[in-house]
Amino acid sequence: MIKQLFSFCQANQLISPNDLVYVAVSGGMDSMALLHAFLTLSQTYVPLRIRAVHVNHGVRGAEADRDEQLVREYCAQNNVELVVKRLPRMPSAASEEVLRDARYRAFEELLQDVPRARLATAHTLDDQIETFLMRLGKGSALRGLTGIPVKRGAFIRPFLRFSRRQIETYVKENSVPYVFDSSNADLHYLRNRIRQQLLPLFYVVFGDDVSQNLARTLENLADFYRLFESEWQHRAGEVLSKEEGKHVLLLDKYAQLHRLYRFRTIDYCISAYYPLNYSISRAYAGQIDSFILEAATGARLNVMENLWLVKGRAKAFFYLEQEQAESVPLFAGETVRFGQFELHVEFVAPEEVRFSSDSNVEYICGTSLRFPLRVRYWQPGDRFYPLGLGHSQKVKKFFVDQKIDRPEKHEIPILCNGDEIVWLCGLRLDERYRVREECKKIYRLTLKKIGK
Numbered sequence: 001m002i003k004q005l006f007s008f009c010q011a012n013q014l015i016s017p018n019d020l021v022y023v024a025v026s027g028g029m030d031s032m033a034l035l036h037a038f039l040t041l042s043q044t045y046v047p048l049r050i051r052a053v054h055v056n057h058g059v060r061g062a063e064a065d066r067d068e069q070l071v072r073e074y075c076a077q078n079n080v081e082l083v084v085k086r087l088p089r090m091p092s093a094a095s096e097e098v099l100r101d102a103r104y105r106a107f108e109e110l111l112q113d114v115p116r117a118r119l120a121t122a123h124t125l126d127d128q129i130e131t132f133l134m135r136l137g138k139g140s141a142l143r144g145l146t147g148i149p150v151k152r153g154a155f156i157r158p159f160l161r162f163s164r165r166q167i168e169t170y171v172k173e174n175s176v177p178y179v180f181d182s183s184n185a186d187l188h189y190l191r192n193r194i195r196q197q198l199l200p201l202f203y204v205v206f207g208d209d210v211s212q213n214l215a216r217t218l219e220n221l222a223d224f225y226r227l228f229e230s231e232w233q234h235r236a237g238e239v240l241s242k243e244e245g246k247h248v249l250l251l252d253k254y255a256q257l258h259r260l261y262r263f264r265t266i267d268y269c270i271s272a273y274y275p276l277n278y279s280i281s282r283a284y285a286g287q288i289d290s291f292i293l294e295a296a297t298g299a300r301l302n303v304m305e306n307l308w309l310v311k312g313r314a315k316a317f318f319y320l321e322q323e324q325a326e327s328v329p330l331f332a333g334e335t336v337r338f339g340q341f342e343l344h345v346e347f348v349a350p351e352e353v354r355f356s357s358d359s360n361v362e363y364i365c366g367t368s369l370r371f372p373l374r375v376r377y378w379q380p381g382d383r384f385y386p387l388g389l390g391h392s393q394k395v396k397k398f399f400v401d402q403k404i405d406r407p408e409k410h411e412i413p414i415l416c417n418g419d420e421i422v423w424l425c426g427l428r429l430d431e432r433y434r435v436r437e438e439c440k441k442i443y444r445l446t447l448k449k450i451g452k
Contacts, residue, residue: 017047020118024053024107024119030159032176037170085109117154123148129334250314339377346443349443363445379415
């Protein structure tokens, strides 16, 4: 298997001699096998500087600590430098997508300090097929059906050609230790339902070769998409340009493009400003396309967050509308004025806590507070964990759900502890700061409107 791994890495230009490679290790079978395989690869085929990175989400309590301990012990035994990233407290009901996004943010923070490093994740052929089936069932565009890329920037996936059965065999033959993540058995997650309920039927109906057959289909789709992308890039050079931070479309050239090329152009312009995990539906791409072709000169469209599209006479412009991020510090025991409001925070004894329906008074757990807190307005991209929701949500989405219009959302104070939102003042507390029995310090927050 190591020889096949080396060939796959060479064919896809994933590694070079003396590269610094961080292996993302959860403690599960696939990632432990990847670390073992890369250590072996470095000793037999190509010299590499191997390090490991483990992300502890803290969601599964003692089980998460057990995973971290296994990784620590294995790295110590094999003289592998290990970086452990512990994420801020997250609700136990956090979705797979939320955890994945948090994990990748931690990876990217690590890579910022070592810009020439690679980071290897243990995605397998089975993961690829599961992703394909998930996207197929949800009605993905062609690009989504091409699956998980072998590499994206500094991220590499050396195990994408190997099935989970092959990994299991490798682990047994080499006595690689690993732990079982109980969340992998939770059928609440769509991926687990596909893995445990749908894929076994594929093997029953189509036989043991089904994974390799699906892999060939994915390769064919990827080939067609690469051809399409090449043709689009050739045409985009005549339609698209960048001027002073704006992406500019020549309207007459744009109108001559086939609809699929126009949609890809829109997709490209949005991804230029939101490169990580953005997504727009085909229907919404069609709405943007209609705006570009049919809107009156001078019309503006808020594409997403603070990304705007303006229709000119001969050109259309995508650009970011920057907003001022004014903020003020708030120390314990103090009152600050912010816009139309006064905000006060004070320490209280547990017996002084009086929960009520008054939305302008909240009690918070102060165990992790770092004073001064900051009071500011909404910023594009803000996320928090609304009390009672069970998962994170964009503040913008929360405002929409609460039917708060655009002007009003720019007047609501937001209380922050470092980079974390504590309270959308007068609206909703963040789940991470609710008062629990184990809280050692409790603070009372009071909001008062004083007018313009």
